[in-house]
Amino acid sequence: MMTTTDAMRVWVGCLACYSEGRLVGEWVDAVDADTFIPCERPDHEEWWCLDHEGLPIDGECSPMYAAALARLLSEVVEWQRGAVIAWIKEGNYSTDVEGLPVLSDFDEAYCGEYDSPRDYAQTYAEECGLVPEEYVWPTSCIDWEQATRELMMDHYTTPAPGGGVYVFRTF
Numbered sequence: 001m002m003t004t005t006d007a008m009r010v011w012v013g014c015l016a017c018y019s020e021g022r023l024v025g026e027w028v029d030a031v032d033a034d035t036f037i038p039c040e041r042p043d044h045e046e047w048w049c050l051d052h053e054g055l056p057i058d059g060e061c062s063p064m065y066a067a068a069l070a071r072l073l074s075e076v077v078e079w080q081r082g083a084v085i086a087w088i089k090e091g092n093y094s095t096d097v098e099g100l101p102v103l104s105d106f107d108e109a110y111c112g113e114y115d116s117p118r119d120y121a122q123t124y125a126e127e128c129g130l131v132p133e134e135y136v137w138p139t140s141c142i143d144w145e146q147a148t149r150e151l152m153m154d155h156y157t158t159p160a161p162g163g164g165v166y167v168f169r170t171f
């Protein structure tokens, strides 16, 4: 089975060759980016990731950073990896000394995967005990559109692969 980590690949190239107008490098698994040596010339010693696939960043980066980010993502339990990648793409996080996203921010922000913002609002209301399990009051009268709108004022969502949404709290 193809997992999200298998799909994280980077093209590591030699910067000196690049500045001479030659593309010398290879696609490698992102987790191996910091140990890969793309060029054998002794006077060439600076490598750079000029392209990547599956990493939640824009543009180029250092092989060290690509590998560290790939390792960080590979440590995330698989069923949450899609949500973590979506969260990194949104960019609402603090970073550590290496510039990597602090995953405890994710744990605080992530509310779960739902069919829609309204599905989240209804589930949340049930969990809070706002909606009784037995019929005591006509919950069909609740204006869920309005309730969802207000609840989502301090939340945001990103599309999830299954057609639903990942819901995050803003702080």
Ligand SMILES: [Zn+2]
Pocket (backbone or CB within 6 Å): 014, 015, 016, 017, 018, 024, 039, 040, 041, 044
């Ligand atoms: Zn070179």
